[in-house]
Amino acid sequence: MVVLILAGAGLGTQVLADTTAVSNRLNDRISPARIAVMELDDALGDQASGLRAFVLSGRAELLEPYRSGIAAEQASTTRLRELLAGETALLAELDELNGSAAQWRRDTAEPLVDGRQPLGTAALREDTFAAVQARLSAFDTALLDERTRGREALNDSRETRNAVFLGLAVLLLAAVAAIAVVLRLVVLRPLARLGAAVRIVAAGDFDHHLSPHGPADIAALGHDVEAMRGRLVQALVAAGETRDALARSNADLEQFAYVASHDLQEPLRKVASFCQMLQRRYADSLDDRAQQYIGFAVDGATRMQRLINDLLTFSRIGRVYDGNRPVDLNAVLDQVEQTLGTTIEETGARIDRPRLPTVQGDLTLLVMLWQNLIGNALKFRHPDRPPQVTISAASAEGAWSFTVADNGIGIDPEFTDKIFVIFQRLHPREKYSGTGIGLAICKRVVEHHGGNIRVDTDRAHGTAFVFTLAGDTVRPDGGTPAVSDRSPVPAAAPPS
CATH class of the missing domain: 3.30.565.10 (Histidine kinase-like ATPase, C-terminal domain)
Known part of the structure; x- marks a missing residue:
């Protein structure tokens, strides 16, 4: 598949290069050459008209078109040779045209200009310039024929290019379809099986084992997920044990709260009550030190009761008070x-x-x-x-x-x-x-x-x-209903 794609890409590149070359030859050489031929035709026409005006009038200043036409002819010829480099047949036509124009100037124009031949309409010898025009027409016809052949070659190249690109598109679609099938069989199906197994585990069946298949990367991913499932099971077991321990601890705390609020405080109340009773009944019989000792006992019992109440309040936060x-x-x-x-x-x-x-x-x-x-x-x-x-x-x-x-x-x-x-x-x-x-x-x-x-x-x-x-x-001015009742609230812990 890769070889076919590379071969198709190479063929497409070659066809595109051929089409570009044909188009460049037509647009950059043949078409500009036709324009240069028109300029050459104007230059030869200027020479003929300037010579005719000089022959008819005998005035030397009327030879200016003739001389400028020679310079323009040379420039056009140079331009044509640059454009048609490598075009042997067209260059041969150009050489014959240049030779015909040179012969006309040598045999007809120059003798008249130099005075070596008497002026007069008979001396113009229109037939000699007609040969130059015929050669120019033949050269232009050759260029037109070459342009026609170039356009035909360009059309053929474009048709070939389009056919090749269409074939490449079909080949690419076939390759994509084949890759999709291979991906589905080799990658997507194992991934789907792995995903289904993961969803089963995520749904709560943590005992479901994953058996990864497929390419090495997917298999490695499956093994990692299976290892993660194992660690998750271990963590859940540990969390369950911790939860059970916490439940037991909470039960113990509830039991402690009950004991603290009933069984522990009752003896303290009795100690405080009897100490106060002793203090009142035997006040006359007790010395100052005995009175002090009884005061210590009452104060200790009272502080212990307050401490137990504060501990109960602390333990109930988030457990009893959780509105x-x-x-x-x-x-x-x-x-x-x-x-x-x-x-x-x-x-x-x-x-x-x-x-x-x-x-x-x-x-x-x-x-x-x-x-x-x-x-x-x-x-x-x-x-x-x-x-x-x-x-x-x-x-x-x-x-x-x-x-x-x-x-x-x-x-x-x-x-x-x-x-x-x-x-x-x-x-x-x-x-x-x-x-x-x-x-x-x-x-x-x-x-x-x-x-x-x-x-x-x-x-x-x-x-x-x-x-x-x-x-x-x-906010302070918001509209949410507020709890503003003055229902009895358990006393807060005394300021520490």
Whole structure:
């Protein structure tokens, strides 16, 4: 097949070259030669008319056409010899024409011009110039015949070219059809079988083995896909084992949550209650140290209960609290300010808040988030000035960015990551109460909503928490229905 195509291409090239050569000879040589013959005819005519005018009048200035005609004849002859180089028969005709014209000038024209022969109409000898005209006519006829033969050769060459190109087109179509059949049998059919097997695996039948056939490349691709299927099966088995382990872990966590909320807290309540009962009943019999010990026991039991409650809250994020509906953050802030109203009034705090947007999320978790952040701002206030909390919001790339800034004691930049770790505290419990889990809850709530939270370390005074809430959002003046009910919400973890 390749040999036939190459042979056809060579034949087509040769035929095209022949056609081009015939066309070039006709257009670049024969046709311009006819124009040069016309110019030669004009030059000879000028010579004859100039000589006749001189003979009839005897005025030498009338010989100018004769002399310019000789120069034009020489130029036309030179042009014809260039155009007809290699055309032996036509050059022979041109030589005879030049000889006839030279003889006419030598025998008739020059004697009259030089005065060697008396002037008069009889001296013109029209018969001698008629021989020149006859030779010119014969030369022109030869050129016309050559042009006719050239046109016939060009037509024949074009017909041959068209026939060859038609044959090449048929050959090309046959080659394409043959290649298509070969591709279908050798390449496409094995690919189709491989694709069908891959679709079976993709549909969920991961135990379906692939048996690749066909060319080496397709077979290699099939083996690679089979190897990938094997690795996928192994990964699915491992994922199943991990899922089972996670299910067991979640079951254990559920059991722990139940135990923590019932079985663990009940003994703590009893310890605290009996210690307080002892303190009240035997207050007169106990010395100061005994009173202190009982106070330690009650405080430890109370802190343990608070710690267990905070752990339960932390574990329920994304598991128990997992709503996803429009939540009006203005209603959330109203609820938080109402909850923290006593602290706000006692500290003389001021909260500056703009009109906030509506976001998609869980109402309970968002209340926990804002209550922890604002509660921290109130708790870690500067002793020399009343707390001021500034809230801002900005839309950015399909999400909302919020900033909660205060004028409190601030956070050392080296601890900005540590504060989001559970049970991490930067201050002693005696100075600032809390379990150290509040900001860990904030981080988990924000990440559950597809965002992130960080501390703005560029502030010179106070603390600023910057966090984003991703997902479908509505601008503050949007029309999406908002969750603004004041249904009871579990208490957020105390500020850490």
